[in-house]
Amino acid sequence: MFLTRKLNSLLSLIDLSIVRKSVLYGWQTGEVETKQDVLLPDGAETYLTATNPRLQELRQRYATFQAQASMAIVWTDEYVQSYGLQSFRGDNCYVWQTRDPNCAEINYCLTAYYVKTIDSLGVLEKNSEDGLFGVHTYTVDLRVFSRDLLDSTVELNFLEKHLQLSHIDDLTILDIGAGYGRLAYRTANTFPNVSRYFCTDAVPESTFLSEYHLKFRGLEDKVTVVPLDEIEKKLQEQKIDLAVNIHSFSECSLEAIEWWLSLLAAEKVKNLFIVPNASDHGGDKLALNSGEDFSILVEKYGYRLQVKAPKYEDPMVQKYGVSPTYYYLFELES
Numbered sequence: 001m002f003l004t005r006k007l008n009s010l011l012s013l014i015d016l017s018i019v020r021k022s023v024l025y026g027w028q029t030g031e032v033e034t035k036q037d038v039l040l041p042d043g044a045e046t047y048l049t050a051t052n053p054r055l056q057e058l059r060q061r062y063a064t065f066q067a068q069a070s071m072a073i074v075w076t077d078e079y080v081q082s083y084g085l086q087s088f089r090g091d092n093c094y095v096w097q098t099r100d101p102n103c104a105e106i107n108y109c110l111t112a113y114y115v116k117t118i119d120s121l122g123v124l125e126k127n128s129e130d131g132l133f134g135v136h137t138y139t140v141d142l143r144v145f146s147r148d149l150l151d152s153t154v155e156l157n158f159l160e161k162h163l164q165l166s167h168i169d170d171l172t173i174l175d176i177g178a179g180y181g182r183l184a185y186r187t188a189n190t191f192p193n194v195s196r197y198f199c200t201d202a203v204p205e206s207t208f209l210s211e212y213h214l215k216f217r218g219l220e221d222k223v224t225v226v227p228l229d230e231i232e233k234k235l236q237e238q239k240i241d242l243a244v245n246i247h248s249f250s251e252c253s254l255e256a257i258e259w260w261l262s263l264l265a266a267e268k269v270k271n272l273f274i275v276p277n278a279s280d281h282g283g284d285k286l287a288l289n290s291g292e293d294f295s296i297l298v299e300k301y302g303y304r305l306q307v308k309a310p311k312y313e314d315p316m317v318q319k320y321g322v323s324p325t326y327y328y329l330f331e332l333e334s
């Protein structure tokens with residue numbers, strides 16, 4: 001005992017401690033293998049390559065488009081190209097699945113049970129997890145979950161609660177920084193009243209992957225991927241009920257955020273949902289990864305905060321649930 005205490009007091013200087021192995025779970029000792037095989041549908045391996053002509057074309061077009069829109073602080077070419085295209089739903093730059101706070105097996109288990117209790121919208125009934133493209137999955141209560149499915153369920157229930165999306169005729173949504181189309185896929189499956197969900201992005205790989213993914217899901221009648229250099233024109237032609245930005249502005253430069261906000265304000269997009277990254281469980285501010293607050297910019301373009309709420313309503317789940325953060329809902333002042 002004396003020796004353990006002595007050693008622990010020394011080890012605490014370097015954030016370490018001696019703990020009995022018998023009190024740890026397998027996922028804490030590394031004895032449980034978390035790496036999963038990448039399941040791919042036919043054709044994915046040949047299409048999802050860095051030399052695909054569509055990806056090359058998008059790269060060229062984005063490189064010559066207005067620089068402000070894509071000015072990168074996180075999403076450099078090296079960053080995005082360090083991840084394999086074929087495992088785009090894996091634990092990578094789009095959706096951290098093992099590296100964000102609370103991403104152990106036990107946190108997934110807690111979050112899955114929580115999500116089942118708050119899903120009055122029925123997202124889980126209308127969506128499943130097929131484990132494709134490298135996504136990490138956890139089976140809880142005989143059902144397969146992923147962070148993709150959990151986050152989407154919580155987000156859509158939040159939006160239904162505050163904006164009653166299911167009651168809006170011909171609902172139109174714009175997703176800025178849409179990644180591989182995670183929320184587009186879940187939204188199109190959930191809301192029969194969605195007339196169009198637009199995905200846009202300033203990173204060519206993301207546009208390329210969302211085009212592929214949403215076509216693969218058979219959602220071309222509901223979802224449109226709009227390349228960066230076509231988005232201004234598209235928004236001039238199209239009313240948008242809600243713009244969403246999920247874990248994207250936190251990874252953008254202030255210049256890029258301002259470019260998007262000026263576009264939304266010019267086209268009078270009324271509702272804006274922002275989910276920042278939150279390494280500290282969020283809540284204190286709407287911030288970039290660097291910690292810089294960008295709420296002043298949002299206000300500058302006429303957006304007023306209507307709701308700020310923890311991702312998980314139960315404080316214990318906000319403490320231990322997968323990747324806790326805060327949700328921010330703004331409305332454009334008229």
Ligand SMILES: C[S@@+](CC[C@H](N)C(=O)[O-])C[C@H]1O[C@@H](n2cnc3c(N)ncnc32)[C@H](O)[C@@H]1O
Nearest residue numbers: 070075094177178179182202203206246248256
């Ligand atoms: C962490 S991913 C989140 C993806 C998606 N919103 C989700 O939650 O699944 C961040 C996204 O922001 C996009 N992004 C990076 N820089 C951007 C910019 N300047 N303008 C718009 N989107 C950007 C990336 O391409 C990527 O799709």
